[in-house]
Amino acid sequence: MKTLHVSTRVNGDETDFVCAPDETLLDALRNRIGLTGAKEGCGTGDCGACSVTLNGRLVCSCLVLAAEAEGAEIGTIEGLADGDKLHVLQQSFLDHAALQCGICTPGILVASKALLEKHPEPTDEEVRYWLAGNLCRCTGYDKIIRAVQDAAQKLRSA
Amino acid sequence: MRYAIPKTAAEAASLLMEEAARVLAGGTDLLVQMKSGARSPEVIVDIKHLPGLRDISREDGGFRIGAAVSGAEMQEHADLVAAWPGVVEGVNLIGSTQIQGRATMAGNLCNGSPAADGVPAQIAAQAVVRIVGPKGERDCPVAEIPTGPGKISLGRGEFVASILLPARPERSGDAYLRFIPRTEMDIAVAGAAVNLVLAADGTVDQARVALGAVAPTAMLVEEAGAALVGTKLEQPALDALAKACEAACKPIDDKRGTVEFRTHVAGVLARRAARIAYVRAGGRA
Numbered sequence: 001m002k003t004l005h006v007s008t009r010v011n012g013d014e015t016d017f018v019c020a021p022d023e024t025l026l027d028a029l030r031n032r033i034g035l036t037g038a039k040e041g042c043g044t045g046d047c048g049a050c051s052v053t054l055n056g057r058l059v060c061s062c063l064v065l066a067a068e069a070e071g072a073e074i075g076t077i078e079g080l081a082d083g084d085k086l087h088v089l090q091q092s093f094l095d096h097a098a099l100q101c102g103i104c105t106p107g108i109l110v111a112s113k114a115l116l117e118k119h120p121e122p123t124d125e126e127v128r129y130w131l132a133g134n135l136c137r138c139t140g141y142d143k144i145i146r147a148v149q150d151a152a153q154k155l156r157s158a
Numbered sequence: 159m160r161y162a163i164p165k166t167a168a169e170a171a172s173l174l175m176e177e178a179a180r181v182l183a184g185g186t187d188l189l190v191q192m193k194s195g196a197r198s199p200e201v202i203v204d205i206k207h208l209p210g211l212r213d214i215s216r217e218d219g220g221f222r223i224g225a226a227v228s229g230a231e232m233q234e235h236a237d238l239v240a241a242w243p244g245v246v247e248g249v250n251l252i253g254s255t256q257i258q259g260r261a262t263m264a265g266n267l268c269n270g271s272p273a274a275d276g277v278p279a280q281i282a283a284q285a286v287v288r289i290v291g292p293k294g295e296r297d298c299p300v301a302e303i304p305t306g307p308g309k310i311s312l313g314r315g316e317f318v319a320s321i322l323l324p325a326r327p328e329r330s331g332d333a334y335l336r337f338i339p340r341t342e343m344d345i346a347v348a349g350a351a352v353n354l355v356l357a358a359d360g361t362v363d364q365a366r367v368a369l370g371a372v373a374p375t376a377m378l379v380e381e382a383g384a385a386l387v388g389t390k391l392e393q394p395a396l397d398a399l400a401k402a403c404e405a406a407c408k409p410i411d412d413k414r415g416t417v418e419f420r421t422h423v424a425g426v427l428a429r430r431a432a433r434i435a436y437v438r439a440g441g442r443a
């Protein structure tokens with residue numbers, strides 16, 4: 001199989017990598033660029049652990065070909081914090097103990113950030129529907145919803 | 159395997175003439191099928207960079223939706239949602255927020271699943287599919303695209319470039335409902351779409367009813383539409399609608415729904431969708 005050369009931007013940085021034509025963006029992020037924040041839970045679009053943004057849209061990176069990243073803008077969990085300063089959502093997840101094993105957390109944070117950019121003042125129901133494609137085996141979700149709502153409030157008053 | 163980004167429709171058609179070539183739109187079916195080994199394409203033809211394929215444009219009072227437009231983009235188009243709420247809600251039921259960021263209405267159609275949520279409302283809407291191939295362009299009614307589970311009527315080298323939702327007369331409305339055992343992220347056990355046009359006094363003037371997941375393809379049920387014409391959706395009309403839907407069902411029997419259950423639910427969903435479409439058309443329920 002011929003390898004491809006892909007030029008893209010990840011979290012604002014110009015990034016180049018080579019990949020196989022059938023390689024997923026998730027595998028390229030993890031294995032070629034060393035960004036291991038996005039996780040593989042299922043590989044079939046069901047769990048959301050691999051969530052990233054592609055040209056501003058929330059997507060499952062396990063269902064995107066790495067080759068499709070050519071010329072695109074990718075946003076991953078690694079772009080959330082500003083150096084050592086955690087994003088409001090990240091701090092809120094810590095404050096509310098909204099994670100246990102943490103496998104789902106990067107995907108949920110990326111998805112929640114995309115939600116709050118679009119709907120700064122969501123209802124609990126809207127948060128639950130928005131995050132319906134992000135599965136968590138540990139928390140029971142309630143703490144996640146509380147953490148997202150607390151962050152939403154802080155972001156609104158910021 | 160090769161990955162190709164054609165820049166013109168002619169280039170896409172010629173790539174698709176190659177052995178084991180496959181269109182890539184949102185990839186939410188194709189990548190899953192490649193991973194499971196169900197499909198092993200030799201050439202992946204990414205159509206998302208073809209001119210016009212990402213556009214929603216007005217045409218003769220209707221809407222032309224490019225084959226690379228995602229569900230999320232359809233939802234954000236206020237005029238489209240106002241004109242065709244049922245078509246958009248069918249597409250928006252597909253998967254999660256993440257899936258909506260990628261999944262296309264045309265991909266939902268071309269994947270050929272009998273349970274595809276985006277298809278019944280397109281059939282009820284009389285959508286017209288624009289197909290491009292080695293011999294140029296042709297238009298085809300959406301109901302003639304699916305031919306069986308996983309099968310569609312497109313010839314070699316052909317792909318869907320766009321789908322036209324026609325202009326709406328005054329007092330029209332549509333709706334789509336599906337039943338799944340969960341509230342999100344599941345495959346329809348039955349689905350029903352209803353598209354109505356009302357006369358000035360609120361009686362139904364035109365009605366089209368389509369069902370999904372209860373036969374080898376999504377299908378129009380003419381008798382079900384006929385049962386509503388000339389009525390204001392009184393109880394006998396809704397009973398006749400449900401009966402016509404049940405009579406048309408030829409569902410599979412599996413762990414997710416028995417034949418009896420799927421047949422019954424198709425009728426129930428048609429009744430409910432009809433009421434929603436009626437109210438959307440400005441009728442008083």
Ligand SMILES: Cc1cc2nc3c(=O)[nH]c(=O)nc-3n(C[C@H](O)[C@H](O)[C@H](O)COP(=O)(O)OP(=O)(O)OC[C@H]3O[C@@H](n4cnc5c(N)ncnc54)[C@H](O)[C@@H]3O)c2cc1C
Binds near residue numbers: 181265
């Ligand atoms: C987690 C998850 C949940 C899902 N939930 C639902 C659901 O609730 N309801 C539902 O109906 N579906 C569901 N799906 C299936 C899928 O998301 C939809 O069918 C989607 O609309 C497919 O569109 P796509 O653009 O991603 O298609 P792709 O995967 O890109 O393509 C699908 C097939 O159609 C062909 N194709 C695509 N576009 C064209 C074209 N323009 N011309 C010719 N051929 C074409 C491709 O070659 C491929 O064979 C789900 C999938 C996942 C992963």
Ligand code: FES
Binds near residue numbers: 045048049060
């Ligand atoms: S790994 Fe992508 S959705 Fe589960």
Ligand code: FES
Binds near residue numbers: 098101102105138139
């Ligand atoms: S914290 Fe373990 S899966 Fe969510």
